[in-house]
Amino acid sequence: MSGAFTKTMARNIFYGGSAFFIFIFIALTFDTVGALPERDHRENINEQVILGKRVWENNNCVGCHTLMGEGAYFAPELANVYNRFGNSKEAIIGFIKSRPVDGIPGRRSMPQFNLSDEELEGVAEFLKWTSEVDDANWPPNIQG
Ligand code: HEC
Known part of the structure; x- marks a missing residue:
């Protein structure tokens, strides 16, 4: 051979x-x-979560934020923002309504999106659902 x-x-x-x-x-x-x-946990995807995902897409939130690590690195990771805000949808809604604000060190504030109450509820519900997805504990800490 x-x-x-x-x-x-x-x-x-x-x-x-x-x-x-x-x-x-x-x-x-x-x-x-x-x-x-x-x-x-797709069984938890209800009408509000779907509306929230639409609001997320139509306003290009991912153009500034990451969600489970995917997106832009300008603004905080939002996969666990629901937990960061004390498991509170009201806190998320209050935050989005309150923007923009002056004086954030090192960067600009988030703009105002003029979302309706229904859209705000939807986006908060979407971010709550996102926080419950088992994404192997990403991000690794509560700060995002
Ligand atoms: C033009 C860039 C930009 C876009 C688009 C944007 N954001 Fe933000 N967002 C920011 C910045 C910058 C911050 C942090 C500064 C601040 O407090 O305003 C922030 C902060 C947040 C926070 C609080 C995060 C934390 O941990 O403090 C939430 C919730 C949020 N954004 C949701 C959204 C949603 C929902 C959308 C889409 C409707 C969106 N953002 C679109 C720039 C953006």
Whole structure:
């Protein structure tokens, strides 16, 4: 047997390796998708949460904030803002209504979005739902 590395051997390694990693990819995809319903508590997504998500998108909140680490790094992470604000939707609503304010050191205040009471309730409910998603404890501390 010669020690040469033939084209056939190279092809077999390529096909074998590809098949192996495609299999692992598919298995991990099933594993992730299977675990999601338990982790995201989708049974708690009600009309208000849906409205809040729309408000979130229409006002581009993610253009300044991160949510579970995704988004822009201008303003605080909001995945756990509900907990940071003492598990209070009223505190979130009060905060959003109160902006902008002067004198925040090092950065500008959040702008005013003129949301209706219904939209404010929705966005607070959306942020409450987000705080209850099992995202492997991200962010790692209460400050966000
Ligand atoms: C133009 C950038 C910008 C956008 C867009 C924005 N925010 Fe903010 N937000 C900020 C900044 C800056 C702060 C912190 C400064 C402050 O206290 O005003 C903040 C703070 C917050 C806080 C308090 C966070 C904390 O831990 O103190 C909440 C809640 C919040 N924003 C919600 C929202 C929601 C909901 C939206 C979309 C409707 C939104 N933000 C859109 C800039 C933004």
